[in-house]
Amino acid sequence: xxxxxxxxxxxxxxxxxxxxxxxxxxxxxxxxxxxxxxxxxxxxxxxxxxxxxxxxxxxxxxxxxxxxxxxxxxxxxxxxxxxxxxxxxxxxxxxxxxxxxxxxxxxxxxxxxxxxxxxx
Amino acid sequence: xxxxxxxxxxxxxxxxxxxxxxxxxxxxxxxxxxxxxxxxxxxxxxxxxxxxxxxxxxxxxxxxxxxxxxxxxxxxxxxxxxxxxxxxxxxxxxxxxxxxxxxxxxxxxxxxxxxxxxxxxxxxxxxxxxxxxxxxxxxxxxxxxxxxxxxxxxxxxxxxxxxxxxxxxxxxxxxxxxxxxxx
Numbered sequence: 180x181x182x183x184x185x186x187x188x189x190x191x192x193x194x195x196x197x198x199x200x201x202x203x204x205x206x207x208x209x210x211x212x213x214x215x216x217x218x219x220x221x222x223x224x225x226x227x228x229x230x231x232x233x234x235x236x237x238x239x240x241x242x243x244x245x246x247x248x249x250x251x252x253x254x255x256x257x258x259x260x261x262x263x264x265x266x267x268x269x270x271x272x273x274x275x276x277x278x279x280x281x282x283x284x285x286x287x288x289x290x291x292x293x294x295x296x297x298x299x
Numbered sequence: 300x301x302x303x304x305x306x307x308x309x310x311x312x313x314x315x316x317x318x319x320x321x322x323x324x325x326x327x328x329x330x331x332x333x334x335x336x337x338x339x340x341x342x343x344x345x346x347x348x349x350x351x352x353x354x355x356x357x358x359x360x361x362x363x364x365x366x367x368x369x370x371x372x373x374x375x376x377x378x379x380x381x382x383x384x385x386x387x388x389x390x391x392x393x394x395x396x397x398x399x400x401x402x403x404x405x406x407x408x409x410x411x412x413x414x415x416x417x418x419x420x421x422x423x424x425x426x427x428x429x430x431x432x433x434x435x436x437x438x439x440x441x442x443x444x445x446x447x448x449x450x451x452x453x454x455x456x457x458x459x460x461x462x463x464x465x466x467x468x469x470x471x472x473x474x475x476x477x478x479x480x481x482x
Contacts, residue, residue, distance in 0.1 A: 189465060189468055189469055189472065190437060192414055192415070192418050193418070193433065193437035193438050193468075194437060194438065194440075195415065196329070196332055196415075196434070196438035196439070197332060197408045197409070197410065197411045197412075197415045197416075197419065198328030198329060198331075198332050198408065198409045198410075199327070199328050199331035199332045199335060199407055199408055199409070200328070200406075200407060200408055200409045201324065201327060201328070202407075204327050204331065204345065204348070204349075205320060205323045205324045205327055207349065208320070208323050208327075208349055208352045208353070209316070209320045209323070211349065211353055212316060212319065212320070212352075212353065212356050213316065215353060215356065215357070216316065
């Protein structure tokens with residue numbers, strides 16, 4: 180057998196690659212992708228909560244209280260949530276700044292940015 | 300639009316799990332066979348193949364539709380394989396541990412003729428670059444330039460790896476042929 184026919188045979192053989200059978204492989208990948216999506220959702224949720232807390236910390240408590248009151252009145256739920264609202268009122272009425280505001284804001288910023296980096 | 304293109308569109312634009320799963324089912328046979336040739340170990344190849352598809356899912360947003368989807372997957376698979384080698388620093392050990400002793404299990408494949416089994420065994424004599432270039436070019440039909448892009452290897456190296464690898468394969472298969480005829 181000459182060299183060129185050997186190569187032809189080899190080319191034909193190479194062009195018919197054997198493929199690995201699935202045997203549940205795709206299902207295992209699907210399950211892992213499902214878990215990955217759950218993780219992504221959790222990361223988004225944490226990021227969102229961090230930003231919300233950050234906004235609350237950064238904004239003036241009086242303005243937040245006013246907004247919450249408007250919302251509560253419009254939904255007529257102020258009686259249900261009167262206790263937490265009273266608590267918030269006493270906090271927002273205080274002339275003192277929140278002692279850990281800066282540190283809290285910094286930590287939440289770091290958490291939010293880290294969450295986004297993890298997502299990326 | 301072909302069914303694969305519409306699945307890619309759905310998976311990329313909407314991050315549709317079902318569409319991506321269909322793409323996994325469509326491509327897993329080739330990707331795993333490619334990795335089995337490189338790793339010379341079925342379990343390790345499966346782990347890297349899973350990592351390949353998860354990475355592809357994470358990076359779907361970066362797929363711009365340039366080149367074909369299959370080439371993009373092979374590129375990720377090859378990078379995962381190289382990462383594994385770097386991470387474990389076991390390139391030589393893997394070759395030594397599995398290279399000579401690897402058995403070809405026909406039940407792992409959809410179909411495996413005697414000739415294909417001989418070819419898979421002969422592939423074990425090749426180094427990873429020769430395996431990668433020959434498999435992508437001759438088994439999966441990519442052009443030399445496409446293989447060069449997938450493997451991030453100069454075009455000249457792709458061509459020399461292919462010709463060197465084919466020579467080795469031819470010699471190994473001929474030797475086996477002669478031994479069978481003699482016995």
